[in-house]
Amino acid sequence: MDSNIKRQIMLENYTNPMGKGLVDDNSYVTIRANNESCIDDINLQIKINNSIIEDIRFDGEACAISTSTTSVMIKLLKGKTIEEAKNIINNYEDMINEKEYSEDILEEANIYDEIYKQPNRIKCALLPWKAIKEIFNKLYID
Amino acid sequence: MNIRNDFPMLTKDIIYFDNAATTYKLKEVINAVVDYYENYSANAHRGDYDISLKVDTVYEGVRDKVKIFINADNTKEIIFTSGTTMSLNMIVFGFFKDYLNKDDEVLITKSEHASNVLPWYELSKEKGIKINYIKLNKELEVTLDSVKSSITPKTKVISIAHITNVIGDVRPLKEIIEYAHKNNILVVVDGAQSISHMKIDVKDLDVDFFVFSGHKMYGPTGIGVLYGKYDLLDKLKPIFYGGGMNTSFTSNQETSYKELPLRLEAGTQNIEGVIGLGASIDYLNKIGLDNIYNYELGLKRYAVDKLKLLPNIIVYNENTDSNIVVFNVKNIFAEDTSRYLNKYNICIRSGSHCAKILSDELGIKNTCRMSLCLYNTKEEIDRLIEVLDKDIIKEIL
Numbered sequence: 001m002d003s004n005i006k007r008q009i010m011l012e013n014y015t016n017p018m019g020k021g022l023v024d025d026n027s028y029v030t031i032r033a034n035n036e037s038c039i040d041d042i043n044l045q046i047k048i049n050n051s052i053i054e055d056i057r058f059d060g061e062a063c064a065i066s067t068s069t070t071s072v073m074i075k076l077l078k079g080k081t082i083e084e085a086k087n088i089i090n091n092y093e094d095m096i097n098e099k100e101y102s103e104d105i106l107e108e109a110n111i112y113d114e115i116y117k118q119p120n121r122i123k124c125a126l127l128p129w130k131a132i133k134e135i136f137n138k139l140y141i142d
Numbered sequence: 143m144n145i146r147n148d149f150p151m152l153t154k155d156i157i158y159f160d161n162a163a164t165t166y167k168l169k170e171v172i173n174a175v176v177d178y179y180e181n182y183s184a185n186a187h188r189g190d191y192d193i194s195l196k197v198d199t200v201y202e203g204v205r206d207k208v209k210i211f212i213n214a215d216n217t218k219e220i221i222f223t224s225g226t227t228m229s230l231n232m233i234v235f236g237f238f239k240d241y242l243n244k245d246d247e248v249l250i251t252k253s254e255h256a257s258n259v260l261p262w263y264e265l266s267k268e269k270g271i272k273i274n275y276i277k278l279n280k281e282l283e284v285t286l287d288s289v290k291s292s293i294t295p296k297t298k299v300i301s302i303a304h305i306t307n308v309i310g311d312v313r314p315l316k317e318i319i320e321y322a323h324k325n326n327i328l329v330v331v332d333g334a335q336s337i338s339h340m341k342i343d344v345k346d347l348d349v350d351f352f353v354f355s356g357h358k359m360y361g362p363t364g365i366g367v368l369y370g371k372y373d374l375l376d377k378l379k380p381i382f383y384g385g386g387m388n389t390s391f392t393s394n395q396e397t398s399y400k401e402l403p404l405r406l407e408a409g410t411q412n413i414e415g416v417i418g419l420g421a422s423i424d425y426l427n428k429i430g431l432d433n434i435y436n437y438e439l440g441l442k443r444y445a446v447d448k449l450k451l452l453p454n455i456i457v458y459n460e461n462t463d464s465n466i467v468v469f470n471v472k473n474i475f476a477e478d479t480s481r482y483l484n485k486y487n488i489c490i491r492s493g494s495h496c497a498k499i500l501s502d503e504l505g506i507k508n509t510c511r512m513s514l515c516l517y518n519t520k521e522e523i524d525r526l527i528e529v530l531d532k533d534i535i536k537e538i539l
Contacts (some may be wrong), residue, residue: 007539011536014539038477038493039492039493060476061475064475064478064482064539069476
C-alpha cells in the first residue's frame with residue numbers, strides 16, 4: 001500500500017475515531033492504557049458476551065498513532081470471539097515487531113506495517129492492543 | 143561579543159527551546175571539567191600533596207562563588223548535592239521529618255514539580271502530616287492573598303517553586319516569606335527554574351531553604367545546591383553517612399561528625415560538577431542576571447505576540463513574567479505537535495511537565511512548553527512561527 005494512503009487512513013481514524021467516549025455501564029470491563037515513556041493515556045472499555053466481543057469504547061489523550069490504531073483495532077475486533085481476537089492481536093504484534101504474520105486477518109490494521117521504521121513510535125502503535133490482551137488475560141486466566 | 147559562540151551545541155542545526163528541562167553547556171564549563179581531569183585529577187579534602195590541595199582550593203572556591211552568587215551569609219550554608227531533587231529530599235527527610243508533628247500542615251501548590259510533591263507525600267504517609275494546596279488564581283498564579291487564605295494555625299511550612307516549570311509564573315516570594323515568618327512558618331523554595339533567569343538574593347528574600355540544579359544554568363548534570371539558614375541547616379540530619387563527613391568513630395560505636403558544610407557531603411563528591419558549576423556562575427556574573435532576565439522576558443513577549451497572530455494556537459500563560467511559553471495547537475495532541483516540530487529540528491516539550499496534579503486546575507492535561515534562555519533569538523522564534531503556520535495535521539503522521 002502506498003504510504004500516503006496509509007497516512008490518510010490513519011488520519012481519518014485519528015480525527016474521527018471509532019468507539020470514542022466511555023459509557024456508564026457495568027457490563028463493560030475498563031482498563032487504563034498508558035505509556036511510561038510518553039504521555040499517551042487512554043481508558044478502554046470492553047463488553048464481552050458469550051465469548052464474543054460486543055463492543056469496545058475508549059477515551060483519553062493520546063497521539064495520532066495511538067488514537068488511530070485504537071480506532072482501527074475497535075473496528076477489527078468487534079463481533080469477533082475472544083480466540084479470534086487473540087489471534088488478530090498476536091499477528092498485529094508480530095507485524096509491529098517485524099516477525100512473520102498473516103496479512104489477511106489484519107485488514108485495515110496493515111497500515112501500521114512500516115511503524116518499525118520509527119522505533120520511538122512502536123509503543124504508540126501497540127498501546128491499545130496490549131491493553132485488550134491484558135484484559136483477556138485477567139478475565140480468562142486459564 | 144556573541145553569546146552563541148560560547149555554546150558548542152549551538153553549532154548544530156537545532157533550535158533548542160527546552161531550556162527548562164536542561165540547558166546547553168558552556169564551553170567554559172566543559173573546559174573547566176576537562177582541565178580538572180587532565181591537570182589536577184585528585185580527591186578533595188584528603189591528600190597531603192599539591193594536586194589534592196589544588197582540588198580543595200578550587201572546590202571550596204566554588205562554594206564561595208555560590209555564596210556570593212545567591213548572597214548567603216556564610217559558606218557553611220552552602221551544601222553541594224546532586225541537584226534540586228536530592229536537595230529537596232534532604233530537606234524533607236533530614237529536617238522536616240523531625241521538625242513536624244502529626245497533623246502539622248505543609249502548604250504546596252498543584253503546579254509544583256514532582257520533586258516538591260512526592261517527598262512530602264511520603265512524609266505524610268510516614269508521619270501523618272497534612273498536605274494542603276495554596277489556591278491558584280484564574281491565571282494559575284500564587285498571590286499573597288491566596289497564601290494568606292490557605293494558612294491555618296497548623297501550617298508549619300510552605301514549600302513552593304520560585305518560578306513554576308509549567309506556567310512560568312514568578313511567585314511573590316518576598317511578601318510570602320515575610321508573612322509566613324510572622325506566623326512562624328518556614329519557607330522552602332525550589333529555585334530550579336529561577337536560578338539562571340533572575341538575580342537571587344537569599345538574604346533579601348529571607349528564605350529558609352533555597353535549592354537549585356547546575357544543569358539548568360549551563361553547568362554540568364549531577365550537581366546542585368542546598369542553601370539553608372545556618373541554624374536550620376545545622377539541625378538537618380545527614381541522609382548519607384561515610385567518609386568525609388565524620389571526625390572519628392570507634393568500635394564502641396562512638397561517632398562524631400564534622401561541622402557544616404562537610405557533614406552533609408558524605409563520600410567522594412561530584413568534584414567535576416562543582417568545578418563546572420563554578421565556571422557557569424562566573425559566566426552568569428559576567429553577563430549579569432538582570433540583563434538576562436530582561437532579554438528573556440523580551441523574547442517571551444515577542445513569541446507570545448507572534449503566536450497570538452496564528453489562529454490555530456492557544457497560549458495559556460500570556461501574562462507571566464518569565465521565560466516560559468505554554469501553548470497548544472488547536473485539535474492537535476501536544477505530543478504530536480512536538481514530534482512534528484522535531485521534523486524541523488525544533489525542540490520543545492510536550493506533556494504535563496512533571497506537574498501531574500496541575501491538570502486538576504488547568505483542565506487540560508497536556509501542553510506544549512517552550513522555555514527560552516539567553517542564547518535563544520528572535521530569528522529562532524520566527525522559524526517556529528513559520529513552521530506552526532502550516533497545515534500541521536497533514537504532517538503529524
